[in-house]
Amino acid sequence: MSRRNKITVIGAGNVGATTAHWAASRHLGDVVLVDIKPGMPQGKALDLAESGPPMGFDLNLSGTQDYADTAGSDVVVITAGVPRRKDPKTGEYTSRDELIETNRKIVGAVTKGVVEHSPDAVLIAVANPLDAMCHVTLHESGFPKQRVIGMAGVLDTSRYKTFIAMELGVSVEDIHGMVLGGHGDTMVPLPRHTSVAGIPLTELLPKDKIDAIIQRTRKGGGEIVGLLGYSGYYAPAASACVMVESVVRDRKRVLPCACLCEGEYGYDGLYLGVPAVIGKGGVEKIIEMELNDEEKAMLDISANAVRDVVKLLPYTSAAS
Numbered sequence: 001m002s003r004r005n006k007i008t009v010i011g012a013g014n015v016g017a018t019t020a021h022w023a024a025s026r027h028l029g030d031v032v033l034v035d036i037k038p039g040m041p042q043g044k045a046l047d048l049a050e051s052g053p054p055m056g057f058d059l060n061l062s063g064t065q066d067y068a069d070t071a072g073s074d075v076v077v078i079t080a081g082v083p084r085r086k087d088p089k090t091g092e093y094t095s096r097d098e099l100i101e102t103n104r105k106i107v108g109a110v111t112k113g114v115v116e117h118s119p120d121a122v123l124i125a126v127a128n129p130l131d132a133m134c135h136v137t138l139h140e141s142g143f144p145k146q147r148v149i150g151m152a153g154v155l156d157t158s159r160y161k162t163f164i165a166m167e168l169g170v171s172v173e174d175i176h177g178m179v180l181g182g183h184g185d186t187m188v189p190l191p192r193h194t195s196v197a198g199i200p201l202t203e204l205l206p207k208d209k210i211d212a213i214i215q216r217t218r219k220g221g222g223e224i225v226g227l228l229g230y231s232g233y234y235a236p237a238a239s240a241c242v243m244v245e246s247v248v249r250d251r252k253r254v255l256p257c258a259c260l261c262e263g264e265y266g267y268d269g270l271y272l273g274v275p276a277v278i279g280k281g282g283v284e285k286i287i288e289m290e291l292n293d294e295e296k297a298m299l300d301i302s303a304n305a306v307r308d309v310v311k312l313l314p315y316t317s318a319a320s
């Protein structure tokens with residue numbers, strides 16, 4: 001009898017629980033939710049399982065504090081970590097990078113728990129600061145780079161496409177394009193490589209409108225924090241699920257993901273958002289697209305911003 005795919009989600013908070021929700025509703029596999037809060041992942045998993053009859057999914061959904069229950073996972077999504085929040089008095093909110101000290105410890109510890117029981121899994125890092133957390137996950141897992149991927153580009157691209165669709169009054173389905181670079185304000189949307197049903201975006205919108213969409217995309221996470229008071233989770237979880245699906249169904253989608261660049265785009269030993277073919281084995285290939293001087297300069301700025309954060313980790317030999 002063939003077995004179902006097993007998907008573990010570490011951290012059953014907003015992003016983790018919503019990832020489990022999307023994964024179940026798309027019937028991607030059995031889902032195990034892990035969280036340090038006793039009863040909480042168990043309660044969310046049971047509640048989700050009880051939504052199976054009306055929603056028509058019949059998967060095993062469980063919650064646990066015990067990594068042994070995650071054994072043999074095909075994919076593990078690591079959302080455990082603190083999100084940024086808005087101070088209700090000042091309206092100020094922290095940057096993703098300021099989360100590094102807390103989250104590197106959480107992500108490091110959970111990665112060790114995961115790999116002990118699922119040595120063949122593909123790991124998808126989600127906690128922030130995302131690109132640096134990919135380095136933590138790679139280091140602590142000892143996995144090959146192909147099996148440690150970061151989720152950010154799919155989300156950033158999703159926001160970019162949403163804003164284009166809103167501006168043009170067209171379906172998001174017809175918008176094709178990508179956002180590369182680090183998951184921060186220096187990310188690199190690529191309007192020259194964006195089309196609407198094959199029509200170049202640059203023919204459909206004037207430069208000032210495109211520039212406004214780029215700026216809104218770069219600040220997209222902050223816009224949600226500003227409105228909600230804490231980080232968004234529907235679009236992040238949906239984006240993680242697109243990656244999970246490409247792995248478990250071996251779809252070989254071309255997705256912008258944080259991948260370890262070792263020479264690609266001129267970067268060495270650095271996680272950065274680049275287009276990648278995602279299949280059963282994780283990153284099957286990084287696609288090197290032609291960038292013009294302006295685009296490459298923006299990617300360099302973004303890579304430098306990521307490198308500055310990665311340098312704060314105790315064990316990396318500052319990527320070049």
Ligand SMILES: NC(=O)c1ccc[n+]([C@@H]2O[C@H](COP(=O)([O-])OP(=O)(O)OC[C@H]3O[C@@H](n4cnc5c(N)ncnc54)[C@H](O)[C@@H]3O)[C@@H](O)[C@H]2O)c1
Binds near residue numbers: 015125130
């Ligand atoms: N990469 C992205 O694009 C992206 C998008 C959204 C959120 N995030 C990040 O994802 C992380 C989670 O965000 P959230 O909104 O779900 O936060 P949340 O607070 O709702 O959930 C985090 C959960 O992690 C759990 N946790 C903490 N330490 C743990 C441990 N050692 N083991 C197991 N579970 C543990 C907490 O109990 C909590 O339930 C944050 O770092 C956030 O910044 C990244």
Ligand SMILES: O=C(O)C[C@H](O)C(=O)O
Binds near residue numbers: 155183225231236
């Ligand atoms: O911005 C955040 O705090 C969370 C996440 O990185 C996002 O882009 O939504």
